[in-house]
Amino acid sequence: MLERSSVSLPYGMATVQELQDRLRRPLAAELAAGCHDRIVAGGLEKLLASPLAGPFPQVREVLRGYAGMEAGARAEALRAALGVLDGAGKKGPGRASQPAPKPAVPQAAPGERLAIDAPVERLNTGPGGPRKLASLGLHTLRDVLHAYPHRHEDRRALPDLSQVEDGQKVTVMGTVVSKFRRTPRPGMLILEVVLETPSGGRVKASWFNQPWVEKGLREGARLVLTGRAKKFGRQTQLAVEHLETVDAAQDSLSTGRIVGVYDAKEGISQEFLRRAAHRALETAPPDDYLPAHWRKKYGVTDLADALWGIHFPRDEAHLRRANTRLKFDEYLFLELRMLLQGEDAVLQGKRFEARGDDIHRFEAALPFRFTNAQRRVLLEITDDMRSDRQMARLVQGDVGSGKTAVAACALYLAVRDGYQGALMAPTEILARQHYANLAGYLGQLDVRVGLLIGAMAPKAKLEMQTRIAEGDVDVVVGTQALIQENVRFDNLGLAVVDEEHRFGVQQRRRLLAGRPDVLVMSATPIPRSLALTAYGDLELSIIDELPPGRTPIETKLIQDVHRQQAYGFVMGQIRQGRQAFVVTALIEESENLEALAATQLAEDLRAILPEARVDLLHGKMSAAEKDAVMERFRAREFDLLVSTTVIEVGVDVPNATVMVIENAERFGLAQLHQLRGRVGRGSAQSYCVLIAGETSLKTRKRLKIIEGSTDGFVIAEADLKLRGPGELRGTRQSGIPDLRLADLANDEEIIVQARELAKHILAHDPRLEHPRLGYLRSELQNRSQSVAYREVI
Template identity: 85%
Template sequence: MATVAELREKLRRPLSAELAGGCQNRVVAGGVERLLASPLGNPFPKVREALRGYAELDGPEREAALRGALALLADPDAPKAAPKRAATRTAPPTAAPGERLPLDAEIARLDTGPGGARKLQSLGLHTVRDVLHAYPHRHEDRRALPDLSEVEDGQKVTVEGRVVAKSRRSPKPGMQILDVTLETPSGGRVKATWFNQPWVEKQLREGARLVLTGRVKRFGRSVQLGVEHLETVDGAQDSLSTGRIVGVYDSKDGVSQEFLRRAAHRALLAAPLDDYLPAHWRQKYALTDLGDALWGMHYPADEAQLARANHRLRFDEYLFLELRMLLQGEDAVLEGKRFGAKSEDIHTFEGALPFRFTNAQRRVLLEITDDMRSDRQMARLVQGDVGSGKTAVAACALYLAVRDGYQGALMAPTEILARQHYANLVGYLGKLDVRVGLLIGAMTPKAKLEMQTRIAEGDVDVVAGTQALIQENVRFDNLGLAVVDEEHRFGVQQRRRLLAGRPDVLVMSATPIPRSLALTAYGDLELSIIDELPPGRTPIETKLVQDTARQQAYGFVMRQIREGRQAFVVTALIEENDTLELLAATQLADDLKTILPEARTEVLHGKMSAAEKDHVMDRFRAHDFDLLVSTTVIEVGVDVPNATVMVIENAERFGLAQLHQLRGRVGRGSAQSYCVLIAGEHSKKTRQRLKIIEGSTDGFVIAEADLKLRGPGEIRGTRQSGIPDLRLADLANDTQIIEQARELAKHILAHDPKLEHPRLQYLRSELQNRSQSVAYREVI
């Protein structure tokens, strides 16, 4: 149970962060009073009283209350510093002309007109900082709007002009059309049309100046515009919406573009745009200053300033993301084990292998051994395609740890994969006098206890296992290196239990991820890539066919089965639903039993228990049947050398990276293997996408294509990775800028792990305000 002193410190951290963040009542989910109403506040009634009614206080009152509460936490016997309370809650005064506002000033202090603060708050903008960083989602060049006589039919254009006539008509019941004739500055005329939008009529009075965006329809010499976007322009705001490169913002009904431009303009004039990046860092990475970037994003003078702004603000997004990722956990930098990692031991290990390391394996092993020799804890991700030799590299690292007197552990997400790793480790390490053990849930209680005892007494050097390795009754004698396979399939708390003794950590993934995405999704890990396959591997032949050719495809499958081979058939889900998954798999299996009566067919699906799935896979590996109909549960780690055909039904429903993973379930033996993609949808776009997988066996090339086609949020596993929405970032093309931002983040934290230096106060404040995580705020 926590002591009062420990509880006091746990309460002090978020309250201090709230004070440092400008007293916005946003550091703690639910607010400060919710925090104090939790068990954490029970031992401190004076603190709860000091902060009673915190949400109703204005900024200075909140600050006084917080300082009083923190004083009480520092000295429990001090008299309570009660805040001075205003008799009534009044809106903060708007800034006087020329007055500078702090970035955390409430939005009501910006003079945005009647109801302006409420409009901005409805968009989630509560402070001056929020407005500055609500960037336009696109820009339009309105310096020279097009001459409509030269515009092609169907082209999307933006035009400006004055309303000279308007009319309303109803060609049939339930349809209302508004027609407006607009006179452009060049003297030309355009007819603008709105369908069933009567509410826009009040903005279309004669003489009103409008900026319209829409698609052109030509009727001889006359031009009609189907309006998609409307802006009204008053004389005072001409310079913000016309005659320049203009930003277009995310908005909602009732909040106009003109209003948002005016709000951004006032925020830029009122805010102190002090840069949180010192000049020498900006110079090193060719970054413009923050003021130029923010003005250039909202009101660029030309394309060059817009490009400078975009580059700087993208860099900042990645920098704060990398800082956040690197700061996750209890400490920014952990001390680890220091291994000898001798070259002669590496040569001994390789000499015992039936093959030689590839150049890519040697390069990655060099990166690993550099980490192992360091005092800092290794935290490295090794990515490699199926068959690239990740396990051999991990086994070598485990051997180096054992040679220095440490134990090693390899944790896999499933029992079948754990047993597979165990067999591989015995093959790699057994002849080198390394004692290898296995610990999985399916073992008998007696066998489990025996293995746990051997681990605790140091009678086992390397243990392969599942989550059984992190049960409370598992104690390692001297764990030096932990290898985690397919890390994204474990929860954070599960991983931390294995890493409690601060061993060096090696994470393996057979899911190729583009470098840019890996640097963000796994920002707290160094990255190594095995991008070369061993010589002599026969590439899998891949064929894309339409569903009309299904009969021929399964005829080919049957020919392979008659030759003694086995096959997978994978069915796609329309939606995530266990019942539908079961129906889809069993229905397909029944169909195939009719089409291929000679084949012995079984089913594997997500409703089965782990033990049931393992039993089916063990029987398939033993060739007890020929054809396995499965959902995507067989995607990772299954090794059946005799399986030579993978058929994927409705291939268009899968991402390219997932198709590549499924294809990797075959080709594990010496025989030529095949993958058949059956597409139920035949659009040109679908064919172009699936042709990429048909034409390439390089997982990283395919993953890059997947990222460009589908975006980072759709790629498997990244929705849960903690990556926030990046407003400007383009992960498909930003690898270089991400690497630069990561380099700077690591440099900053290496010299100042808590960002305590006075020159980093702006950076620290910005980092706190960009983070929505209570736990993360507590780190700094």
């Protein structure tokens, strides 16, 4: 029943009548245009899934499966939906409209090709089939086609039982010749069958406490079983991990070939999913969203061949070919989303002269010379700055590689061309540090550098805001205070964002509203393949060389039983006038628990090292408190700082020569490397001690990598292979789906090719408006789960 008093209003204070009108307009336009499902981007069913249609469930029901209907059925359904809307406005309280009949969804005829968005009801998957598919989140033909198997089994020649080794995982097929049911003790059920294979061999298979499989274990049933083999003389037993019941009609899909194994749930068999995939492939349209000339250029097969190859490969070569094409597509659509997200693909930026003389003048004022890697990256930056396009470049470099000096040079070039520059850091500690560095680099070149952070007194903050707005400051360094509403730049030309992943999307956009050139810095080395996907909207520069004369940090991994020796070494360094960090971690992330753990550790160390002056830093402190502690540490007012990972990024204390990391096994390798980088900032030899509480071989192997290498990129590659990519880029990428086939540790070549094509497409058609890109655009919309993205296109 639709009553004005009971309708939720998703569009502010809109009335029911206004909502009806907003929904009626696109429905009427679709009917008038011939029911081709082109009025609404992504199809009419996308509109019906939006909040606008929420108050009108009968309309959604009438139009369910619209994409798969024939033109006549579509017109009939639209008229019925419009009738429902018209009737809804005329009802009074307590009067219900009659539910409109749901149009029948015709199933595909033999040989018929369906639209890619056709509902699964048209696939002839048998009674209850659509319901089973829907329970797995598969509602359309596209969904079924792209629900790839999570692994494949080679069932072309199943093993001879006499050749199977003890403990080997095998798949066997055969007929049940006998069945046993035992309950050795209360609460335990053992099901056993003897299976006769086609070669005449027999295997005993068993299930423990799995009563639901019993109904499929009747004598004469043909089964395919996967599990670990156990040899008892000439007899083979199998502890079953996976069971399939196969009838003669399904032999061709489940045996005698390379077979896909799908994600499923109880009550949905692999045979059903293979049958559904096979039917979907038979009825899929022959279209390909990649034209033939692009496929030829990048050496990928056509879409139909790839989809057949991932579900039902003829051989290993077919499966490899399918994997390559579908991986390419995953990366292509990811790169397209990244480039389109929130902005146009190509933005007009500032155009700088970026003169060579100014670069030489800046370098001459430095107390050191640029490394070759710094020169190469600076050349890439200046090429961008001289272009009409907005620069959007990520500069990656290990701790101490000289990113800040390169950024300072770029800011100097912007100032020399009459623009302002800004550098935004994630913490006040890091902002103060950048301010000191930039003041040192630029102050002697008559560049006015200012600082704007939240901890400043209101009067000082207002004065700095006024100077920024009037152009009396050339380069301003700050935190999120730079993007407050009352901060106005006179002529911002270059924005440098440090550790960009620590800011939210909207925070960054406020700084970039005037379309300055953008330089992102990160001291977190990540593998090139991951950088190309996580930062797909940025060009990538890597400073892969450290300045000469830096002494590598010595790293030692020890077990926690030797903790006393580690702190004895720390005390020896303190007696030599040095300082030390001790970092603690918890299994559960909680600022309250971390603060408690750090506080307890500080107390313990005061007892263990009575000569040492110990202080504490943790995430529950205010920014001002953290700053005060760090300033005291830099001033050598105490010897040992116990901290949580709040000191992971950017803190610079040249006199600190030891980093002790408690429970090192709880950190990723990249994070351990970042923490290690807090020492070694001065001329003295520095050390990192990893104290591990876990002694497993796997843990020691992982931590040995950090012990044996100081190259952040080598460590990041190892971390990627060990732990996987994880979340690509935090809040920035909310809405981007997981990569299902992609292997970021080994796919760099495919990623580079997909990125190249994405940039080519958007350079020629920034909003994918050309008719020949219609299928590509539709596929991109359907793969994207981000509402913000859909608003872009």
